[in-house]
Each structure stands twice: as C-alpha cells, then as structure tokens.
Amino acid sequence: MRLATPDDMRAYGARLAARLRPGDLLVLSGPLGAGKTTLVQGIAEGLKVRGPITSPTFVIARVHPSLRQGPPLVHVDAYRLGGDLEVDDLDLDASLEESVTVVEWGEGLVEGLADDRLEIHIDREAGDEARIVSLRGVGPRWADTPSDPLQG
Ligand SMILES: Nc1ncnc2c1ncn2[C@@H]1O[C@H](COP(=O)(O)OP(=O)(O)OP(=O)(O)O)[C@@H](O)[C@H]1O
Ligand SMILES: [Mg+2]
Numbered sequence: 156m157r158l159a160t161p162d163d164m165r166a167y168g169a170r171l172a173a174r175l176r177p178g179d180l181l182v183l184s185g186p187l188g189a190g191k192t193t194l195v196q197g198i199a200e201g202l203k204v205r206g207p208i209t210s211p212t213f214v215i216a217r218v219h220p221s222l223r224q225g226p227p228l229v230h231v232d233a234y235r236l237g238g239d240l241e242v243d244d245l246d247l248d249a250s251l252e253e254s255v256t257v258v259e260w261g262e263g264l265v266e267g268l269a270d271d272r273l274e275i276h277i278d279r280e281a282g283d284e285a286r287i288v289s290l291r292g293v294g295p296r297w298a299d300t301p302s303d304p305l306q307g
Pocket of ligand 2: 193
C-alpha cells in the first residue's frame with residue numbers, strides 16, 4: 156500500500172480498524188518519523204476510542220477507552236524500553252485479551268505475548284512524502300488478511 160499523505164495514512168488506519176477485534180496484537184516497525192503514530196491515530200479514529208494519540212516522551216503505554224461499546228486501544232511506544240524498564244513490566248498480557256494492542260518499536264520484544272500478530276512495516280519513499288505500508292500476518296487469526304484491508 157502506498158499512502159501519499161498523513162491524512163491517507165490515518166484513513167488507512169481507520170479502515171484497518173474496522174477489521175480489528177479484542178485480543179488483536181499489532182506490531183509496528185519502520186524508521187523514526189515513518190508514520191507509526193500517525194497510523195495509530197487512524198486506528199483510534201476507526202475504533203472510536205478516546206484520544207489523543209500522541210508520542211509523549213515519558214509515557215510508554217497508554218490505554219484509550221472506547222467511546223462506544225468497543226474494545227479499548229492500548230498504545231505502546233517501546234522505543235525507550237530495554238533499560239530499567241522491560242516489556243514484561245508493562246503487564247500487557249493482563250489487558251491483551253479484551254483490548255486492541257498496538258506496539259510501536261515492538262519488533263523482537265512482544266512476539267512472546269501472543270501466537271497471533273499483525274506485523275505492519277512502514278517505509279519512506281525516497282524523494283517524496285509517501286509511505287509504503289506492508290502487512291504480514293502471523294498465526295491463524297491473520298491467515299487470510301489481504302495486504303489491503305479494503306480487499307477481501
Ligand atoms: N504519507 C505519510 N504518512 C504518514 N506520515 C506522514 C506522511 N507524510 C508525511 N508524514 C509526516 O511524517 C511524520 C510521521 O510521524 P510519526 O510520529 O507518525 O512517525 P513515527 O513512525 O511514529 O515516529 P517515531 O519513530 O518517532 O515514533 C508526521 O509528521 C507526518 O505528518
Ligand atoms: Mg511514533
């Protein structure tokens with residue numbers, strides 16, 4: 156998927172959100188400024204959870220409750236993990252089942268939390284603002300997930 160603008164990225168996230176359900180784990184990767192948080196903003200809009208979705212310096216995990224009857228969004232930015240604070244300290248497994256959990260910089264850290272996960276990689280395109288998003292589903296939950304959530 157090629158997303159030309161931040162608004163396109165948010166719209167993509169909102170479409171993806173329509174396919175999410177409690178227990179889902181999404182692992183976001185890509186370089187600094189790739190658009191991971193921007194994608195989470197779209198997912199939050201689609202899930203209708205309380206915002207705002209930001210990347211605050213000292214908060215690693217934040218719970219965004221649903222404004223409807225849906226699941227909360229647990230947004231984790233694992234960038235600063237690895238020092239005194241480890242992923243285990245966040246107790247994500249306590250909330251995983253009833254939430255949609257999205258982890259930025261979670262590659263190599265959170266795979267142990269669940270057998271199923273959707274890996275989302277975002278890359279910059281040289282020369283312009285566009286971003287390339289690729290999805291890779293791991294486990295039976297994502298067995299038939301197309302790379303474009305509008306398809307299939
Ligand atoms: N097509 C696009 N999709 C997403 N973001 C874009 C796009 N074009 C430009 N941007 C800009 O790129 C920046 C992406 O920042 P964002 O915080 O979402 O990235 P990030 O991957 O979460 O970074 P970090 O690694 O610091 O957490 C924003 O300022 C956004 O407006
Ligand atoms: Mg971010």
